[in-house]
Structures are given as structure tokens and as C-alpha cells.
Amino acid sequence: MKKTYIYTALLAISCAACSDWKEHYDDSVSSREAKATIWGNISSNANLTEFKDLLQKTGYDTILTASQTYTVWAPVNGSFGYDTLVNQSNSNIINKFILNHIARNSYPASGSINEEITMLNDKVEMFYGTGAYYIGGVEITQPNIPSLNGSLHAINGRMLFYPSIYEYLLEGKDSVSLYYQKYHSNTLNTSKSVQGPMINGEITYLDSVFDINNALWTKYGAEYINREDSNYTMIIPSSEAYNAKKEEISKYFNYPWRFTFYDAAKDSTYSSISLNSTYLNDSLTHYYLIRDLVFNNNLYNNEVLETKTTGESFDDIDSLMTVPKSKLYAYDAQYAFDGASRQTMSNGYIWTADYYPTLSWNSWAPIIKIEAETGSTRARNTYSDVQVVTVNSDNRSPEIQGQVSGDKYALATATGDAAQPHLFFNLPNVLSTTYIIKVVFVPTAITETGAKRLPTSVRMKIGYNDANGSLAEWPKGILPRYVTDSTKVDTVSIGEFTFPIAYQGTGYYPYMEIYFNKTNAQKVGQDVTNNLAIDCILLVPKELEEFMEENPDYILPSNNTYHP
Numbered sequence: 001m002k003k004t005y006i007y008t009a010l011l012a013i014s015c016a017a018c019s020d021w022k023e024h025y026d027d028s029v030s031s032r033e034a035k036a037t038i039w040g041n042i043s044s045n046a047n048l049t050e051f052k053d054l055l056q057k058t059g060y061d062t063i064l065t066a067s068q069t070y071t072v073w074a075p076v077n078g079s080f081g082y083d084t085l086v087n088q089s090n091s092n093i094i095n096k097f098i099l100n101h102i103a104r105n106s107y108p109a110s111g112s113i114n115e116e117i118t119m120l121n122d123k124v125e126m127f128y129g130t131g132a133y134y135i136g137g138v139e140i141t142q143p144n145i146p147s148l149n150g151s152l153h154a155i156n157g158r159m160l161f162y163p164s165i166y167e168y169l170l171e172g173k174d175s176v177s178l179y180y181q182k183y184h185s186n187t188l189n190t191s192k193s194v195q196g197p198m199i200n201g202e203i204t205y206l207d208s209v210f211d212i213n214n215a216l217w218t219k220y221g222a223e224y225i226n227r228e229d230s231n232y233t234m235i236i237p238s239s240e241a242y243n244a245k246k247e248e249i250s251k252y253f254n255y256p257w258r259f260t261f262y263d264a265a266k267d268s269t270y271s272s273i274s275l276n277s278t279y280l281n282d283s284l285t286h287y288y289l290i291r292d293l294v295f296n297n298n299l300y301n302n303e304v305l306e307t308k309t310t311g312e313s314f315d316d317i318d319s320l321m322t323v324p325k326s327k328l329y330a331y332d333a334q335y336a337f338d339g340a341s342r343q344t345m346s347n348g349y350i351w352t353a354d355y356y357p358t359l360s361w362n363s364w365a366p367i368i369k370i371e372a373e374t375g376s377t378r379a380r381n382t383y384s385d386v387q388v389v390t391v392n393s394d395n396r397s398p399e400i401q402g403q404v405s406g407d408k409y410a411l412a413t414a415t416g417d418a419a420q421p422h423l424f425f426n427l428p429n430v431l432s433t434t435y436i437i438k439v440v441f442v443p444t445a446i447t448e449t450g451a452k453r454l455p456t457s458v459r460m461k462i463g464y465n466d467a468n469g470s471l472a473e474w475p476k477g478i479l480p481r482y483v484t485d486s487t488k489v490d491t492v493s494i495g496e497f498t499f500p501i502a503y504q505g506t507g508y509y510p511y512m513e514i515y516f517n518k519t520n521a522q523k524v525g526q527d528v529t530n531n532l533a534i535d536c537i538l539l540v541p542k543e544l545e546e547f548m549e550e551n552p553d554y555i556l557p558s559n560n561t562y563h564p
Contacts, residue, residue: 038072038147039064045145047154048074050082058090060098064149071107071117071151073135073159080158095121096161106150109133109143122228123346125159135159162346165234166214166226175242176290183215219287221323222294225347231297232348233305235336237356242289245356249288249364253281253502254432259469264379264424264511269471273508280505288364292322293357297348300327305349310341326362329555335359361544361556365433370425370512372410372534377426379511384412384421384532389447397449402489404535409442412532420516421532426509427462427539434498434542437462439514440491440535441484453486454529459517460494464510467500481517483528489535496542512537 039061042048051074055061064070085097099121107117112130119125125136133140135155142154163171169180188210217223224230237245255277261270297305300321308314314333321327328336340353361367370377373388389411391404412421439460445453459479466472474497484490503509516530548554 037065037149038152041145041147041152047076050077051075054093058094069106069150071103073101073153073155075158076154079156100159100161108151162344164347165232165345168350175239176236185213187211220291228347230347233295233297235293235351235357238354241356246289250285252365252431252433253284255280256469256501259465260471261508262463262471291324292326292363294323361541365541368429368539370537372536373408379424379426382422383419384414386410386412395447397446400443400446409533409535414530420518422515425512428509429504430499430510432499432502434496435539436496436545438491438493438538442489442533442535443486444529444531444533454527455486456484457528458482460514462512464499465501
């Protein structure tokens with residue numbers, strides 16, 4: 001957690017303490033020649049009267065008299081916008097100006113210097129030069145003013161203050177910022193703070209260390225947006241765009257307050273299962289609203305975000321990756337940043353946009369892919385024995401066309417000549433939206449070169465809950481028959497279906513039943529096998545299916561897996 005240093009009490013220093021100062025500070029030429037503290041030198045310098053006034057206004061005249069070692073880079077009169085700054089709140093003056101010009105320890109200007117200096121507000125500035133010296137790009141006009149408690153340099157201007165991404169959010173008024181602010185906490189760490197004198201019976205602190213935390217950091221994997229030594233990019237949509245998208249996403253998470261659940265694995269029904277539907281809807285809606293807005297500039301190909309500027313095209317990049325590891329190719333990256341405006345932060349960049357930057361299938365509504373060979377999603381099988389078959393160059397028949405995802409599939413072998421294998425699959429993370437339902441079948445002869453290739457006659461149905469939470473099945477009535485293609489890995493579409501309720505986050509699932517039917521097989525008019533070979537089940541969001549039909553060259557991001 002980041003530590004923020006704020007001085008909450010002033011220490012009255014007796015003259016007796018002055019005799020001990022040289023034991024605490026480096027024995028530089030500046031300190032050996034010193035006759036006054038940093039504050040004494042500032043208060044007597046005619047070129048620093050404006051800076052002196054701000055120190056007195058905020059109580060830092062006393063801080064710079066105390067027995068601690070500091071280096072102060074003091075802007076000279078007329079160089080830092082005093083007339084505007086003096087009318088700001090003490091908090092702004094302290095954190096964005098005064099603490100931005102003071103560091104712990106003594107840093108004299110001599111010889112060749114090229115050093116990163118951490119200021120009291122944790123901002124990092126470069127201190128560099130040989131003969132002529134600069135701090136944060138600002139020229140030092142009077143270096144090494146001899147001071148008893150550290151180093152003092154007069155500079156020709158103020159160092160620019162850049163907030164961190166998290167500080168930007170804490171001060172923001174947009175909906176994303178306000179959401180982060182709800183979970184912000186700032187706790188005094190008494191074990192690390194330096195105690196001052198008792199005032200009115202209460203402990204005061206010369207050096208107060210606060211532990212800053214936010215419950216969202218861990219939840220979204222973006223805790224480092226608060227660290228000065230990190231490097232991130234965040235896109236922040238306008239409140240109008242955010243709230244419109246919030247209403248849209250909310251419809252994907254429609255939960256009943258109670259429903260009846262059929263457990264396909266146990267072939268049993270449970271009644272009156274209650275849900276906190278309001279909590280689930282609100283929690284998941286907000287989770288996906290801000291989940292994919294942050295990028296780590298140091299990972300993957302994201303270093304391009306260091307150089308891309310407002311108005312520049314993103315269609316020339318290979319890909320970007322969000323913090324939750326959603327990989328965005330050129331189209332998606334262009335969609336995310338096109339029209340946004342970049343601002344520099346102390347630990348990266350903020351891009352503000354008047355639109356929402358994330359496409360539904362890249363975040364909250366990806367393709368749902370159920371690998372048939374995975375035991376955790378295959379709920380149950382009857383009248384068959386199931387084995388996982390691996391396909392490779394050594395055993396695959398060159399006569400069979402098409403790709404098997406992951407080079408594995410589930411083979412359900414009938415327990416007898418008249419057996420009709422049934423397979424039940426749980427469908428995880430289903431949302432209340434419309435999907436195109438597809439099943440990818442594998443020819444049973446894919447590992448048998450020269451073998452007789454036989455198709456399979458199958459029927460398929462989905463068990464789900466209607467809007468009232470009651471059990472239902474789709475399609476209704478007599479199920480359509482599908483005959484697989486025995487010459488290729490065959491993707492069969494059984495149509496589009498809208499799930500009335502969402503299941504993500506509940507621990508429950510709708511299910512899909514796939515089975516061989518002897519009566520159907522007799523109607524095919526050709527030899528068939530009663531074994532089932534299944535690669536995977538795909539639930540493709542309808543909006544993505546339509547988009548891909550209109551954009552055949554579109555490359556899906558890595559959190560989607562599409563089987564042709």
C-alpha cells in the first residue's frame with residue numbers, strides 16, 4: 001500500500017536542540033558553513049518571499065525549522081503562479097506544491113548528478129546536471145544555500161505536479177471516479193508514524209503515515225494504479241456513456257428471486273432456491289463496467305501506450321492486453337482509444353472518452369465454450385462409456401477435414417448395439433441474453449485411416465429456467481434431428497435461443513442433452529454409428545455472430561475461442 005506523508009502537528013523546537021543538529025545531518029560544506037535553518041534562510045531571502053508566505057500559511061515554516069533533514073527546491077518570486085496558488089485550499093497547496101518541492105535527506109548540487117529524487121508527496125523527480133543543475137526540468141538558479149538542517153536550492157519555476165491515476169480518480173466527478181471513491185479508505189498507521197507532543201491531552205504526529213487502500217484494487221487486479229513506481233494506462237468514459245452502458249449491461253444479469261433447479265449430474269430437481277437477485281445484478285454489472293479499463297504499460301505489447309497520443313491511430317498495432325488479460329487486437333484497440341484524449345499522470349496515462357470503450361464480447365458476454373472432454377462440465381452420461389481421445393499427427397486420418405480444439409474430444413461408446421448414448425453438459429456462466437447454440441462433432445473414424453466413415457443421427461435439447469424460475473426445455477415438442485458429416489469436424493447450429501435469466505455467480509447451470517436416437521437413425525436411410533464423438537459446445541452471443549458475419553476478417557480477442 002502506498003504511504004502518504006502529511007504533517008498534522010507542528011513541533012516547537014527549543015534552542016537547546018540546535019546544538020545537536022550536526023549529529024543528524026551530513027557534514028557537507030553547506031551544513032558546516034550554515035548559520036540558519038532552511039526556514040531561516042527562506043525567510044531572510046528577498047527572492048523567496050512568495051514561497052515563504054505559502055509555507056507560513058500552511059504551517060511548514062515550523063516543519064522546516066525542526067530537527068529533521070530535508071532538501072528544499074524553493075521557486076523564486078514570480079516564477080510559479082503565486083497569485084493563483086495562494087487562493088487555493090491548504091490541502092492543495094501542501095500536497096500539490098509544497099510537498100512536491102521537498103525531499104527527505106540532504107541533496108547538495110555538486111559534481112555530476114543524475115539521480116531520481118522521491119519528494120514528500122511520493123512523486124519522483126530527476127535531479128541532474130554538471131555545473132548547471134536542474135530538478136524536474138527546472139533550472140536551479142542559486143544552489144547550496146548553507147542550511148543547518150539540510151540543503152536549500154532556489155529554482156526558476158515550479159515543478160509540475162502530476163497526480164497518479166488513483167489520485168485522479170479520488171478527485172474526479174465522473175461516474176468511474178465516484179465508484180472508486182466509494183471503496184477508498186485512509187487509515188493512520190500509528191506504528192510507522194512519528195509521534196509529536198501531546199496537545200490538549202491528545203497525541204499529535206510530526207510524520208503521519210497513512211495506509212491507503214481500496215477494495216476494488218484486488219477485485220480488478222489494478223492495485224498498482226496507486227503506486228508512483230508503476231506504469232499504467234486507464235480509459236475513463238464519460239458519465240453519460242458509463243450510465244448508458246450500465247443500463248445495457250444490467251439486462252445481461254437478470255436474476256429471479258427464486259427458481260427451481262434441475263441438477264443434470266444427479267438427475268434430480270431442487271425447489272425453492274432463493275437468490276439475492278438485486279445484489280447479483282448490481283455487483284456483476286459494476287464489475288464488468290470497470291473491469292477492462294486498465295492496461296499495464298510494461299506488459300505484453302502495451303509499451304506502445306507510452307508513445308501513442310491523442311488522435312493517433314491504433315490500427316497499426318499487433319494487440320493490447322487489459323489487466324484481466326483480455327487480449328485486444330487492432331480493431332478492438334482502435335475502438336477503445338479512437339476519439340479519446342490522453343493526459344499524463346505521474347504513474348502512466350489517463351484517456352478520457354465520451355463513449356464506452358469496451359465491446360460486449362470482449363468483457364461481460366464472451367463466447368461460452370464447453371469442451372466435451374472436460375469432466376467438470378460433462379455432467380452425466382448414460383448408456384455409454386466415455387473416454388477422452390487425443391488427436392495428433394501420428395494417429396489422425398488425413399481423410400478427415402477440420403480442426404479439433406485442443407486436439408482432444410469426448411468419445412461416448414454405446415454399451416450395446418441397441419444402446420442410445422446420452423450426454424449431459426452443464427452450461428456455465430450463461431447470461432440473460434441471446435446465443436447462437438452450436439455443437440462441434442468429430443467423425444468417429446478420425447483416428448482410423450481407411451475405416452468406414454459413418455455419420456451419427458442426434459437430437460439435442462437445452463434445459464433452463466423461464467423468467468419465473470420454473471423448469472423448461474428448448475426446443476419444445478418433437479426435437480429436430482441432425483445428421484453429422486462423417487467427412488469433417490462438423491459444426492452444427494441448432495439455432496438461436498434467449499435465456500430468460502442469468503446463471504453466472506449462482507453456482508447453478510442450465511444444461512444441454514445430446515443423444516443418439518435409434519428411431520431417428522432408421523429414418524436417415526443410411527448406415528449410422530450410435531457412438532457420439534463431441535469436440536465442444538459453443539454459445540455465441542448473437543451480437544457477436546452478426547458482427548462477424550458483417551466483418552469476416554475480424555480477429556477475436558483471447559478471452560473468446562471461436563470454432564469455425
